[in-house]
Amino acid sequence: MSRDRDIILDSINEGVFTVDEHWRITSFNRAAEEITGIPRSRAVGQPCKDIFRTNICERRCALAETMRTGKPIIGKRITMLDIEGRQKPMSVNTALLKDQRGNIIGGVETFSDLSRIERLRKEIRREYEFADIIxxxxxxxxxxxxxxxxxxxxxxxxIEGESGTGKELIARAIHSLSPRRRRPFIAVNCGALPDTLLESELFGYKAGAFTDAKKDKPGRFALAEGGTLLLDEIGDVSPAMQVRLLRFLQEKVYEPLGSLKSFKSDVRVIAATNRDLARLVKKGRFREDLYYRVNVMKLEVPPLRERLEDIPHLVAHFIARFNSLQGKEVAGISDDALACLMSHDFPGNVRELENIIERAFVLCRTGEIETAHLHSWICESELGGEAQQRGQLSLEQMEAAFLVNALRRHNWNRTRTAEALGMHKTTIFRKIKALGLKVPKG
Incomplete structure (x- = not known):
């Protein structure tokens, strides 16, 4: 009987082991040997935690929870250490083991190695990510x-772009790719501080420069020495501060408040704004000479409504991040929920999308994010056709988004995706090519 059971278990592609009521392994199939690197002869008779070493063994053991509650667990994502100490992503399922009379005699756990799927995910991320920008x-x-x-x-x-488009991410990417990457990256929000505070924040001050100045304090230019300084919301600075910034950009020198001495500085300046500086120059609200000093290289970050095809990838990125941060196992997003997001105009851009997904995580414990987990007004705008009336969403963009979402749910396997969508696999291949999608082999 035991031999017949082993033959059956060895024919299964997933790793399988069973334990008795004392948590000692009673069977261990061939796939379990291959995944863990541990032979059956060594595993059988040993406590399961000594063989199947995972990040949940001590506190959140899936099999222990099943033995305690009597309820099976399906598709729980974990991390396992193999015999060589390498971490492997896994998906586990657990159930009770009963005898012919229905008495509980132990538990059974099946597990799948997700390393290949993770490699595919990394491959697709390389296609769609650049220095943390999606x-x-x-x-x-x-x-x-x-x-x-x-x-x-x-x-x-x-760097010009609306609020929430990721201007600081772009600035950080420039710094991390530059020869200055080993030196500091300092960001200052110029619009958040009044002139007097901004001046001391940027240039620092000497002891006695004002009533509470008990000792010298270096400014952001000094702290960023050899590195990069981001002047965020530079369009909000006053005319007086614009003069001081102009002098620094022209001569690379500055004076701390209360100092009679000028200091030379080696700092690369990146300016960012959500305003149209050229228009502010025409209105006389921004110095033309300063504008030409900061506008040597200009980058325009598009709003999210003008790059809707990025939404599925951004959603997948945020889901993976919040799963990691919150210890959840949200699998993805449904097509209906994605349709709502694709039809929204996102005045808050990527930051708004991130907040929407974070809120959905509060309401969604497992499975997929559904329309019920989104703000009602997001889906109402889609049902009302407002986005289509604004001409924001092309059929090609919507089709590409749905196809990528379906492929991701089926681990980029075109055949399984075709079956799920009720179409022939050659149609999937043709659509991928026609839409110009870069999809890893699944």
Whole structure:
């Protein structure tokens, strides 16, 4: 009987082991040997935690929970250490083991190695990510193409884009790709501080410069020495501060408050704004000479509504991140929920999308994010057809988004995706080619 059971278990592609009521392994199939690197002869008779070493063994053991509650667990993602100490991502299922009379005599656990799937995910991320910036749209790829060249230069950069589009991420990417990457990256929000505070924040001050100045304090220019300084929301600075910034950009020198001495500084400046500086120059609200100093290299970050095809990839990125941060196992997003997001105009851009997914995580414990987990007004705007009336969403963009979402849910396997969508696999291949999608082999 035991031999017949082993033959059956060895024919299964997933790793399988069973334990008795004392947590000692009673069977261990061939796939379990291959995945763990541990032979059956060594595993049988040993406590399961000594053989199947995972990140949940001590506190959140899936099999222990099943033995306690009597309820099976399906598709729980864990991390296992193999015999060589390498971490492997796994998916486990657990159930009770009963005899012919229905008495509980132990438990059974099956496990699958997700390493190949993780490699596929990394491959697709390489296609759609650049220095932590997510995007496969034409405009984002154009941005990715020129960032390395800009990073290699020492020129001042102006980044324009609406709030929430990721201007600071772009600035950090430029710094991390540049020869200055081992030196500090300092960001200052110029719009959040009044002139007097901004001046001391940027240039520092000497002891006695004002009533509470008990000792010298270095400014952000000094702290960023040899590195990069991001002047965020530079369009909000006053005319007086614009003069001081202009002098620094022209001469690379500054004076701390209360100092009679000028200090030379080796800092690369990146300016960012959600305003149209050229228009502010025409209105006389921004100095023309300063504008030309900061506008040596100009980058425009597109709003999310102009790169809707990036939404599925951004959603997948945020889901993976919140799963990791919150210890959840949200599998993805349903097509209906994705349709709602694709039809929303996102005035808050990527930051708004991140907040929407974070809220959905509060309501969604497992499975997929559904429309019920989204703000009602997001789906109402889609049902009302407002987005289509604004001409924001092309059929090609929607089709590409749905196809990528379906492929991701089926681990990029075209045949399984075709079956799920009720179409022939050659149709899937044809659509992937027609839509210009870069999809890893699944």
């Amino acid at each position: 995007g496969r749209s034409h405009r984002m790829r154009e941005l990715f193409d020129i960032l390395p060249s800009i990073a290699e230069s020492s020129s001042t950069v102006l």
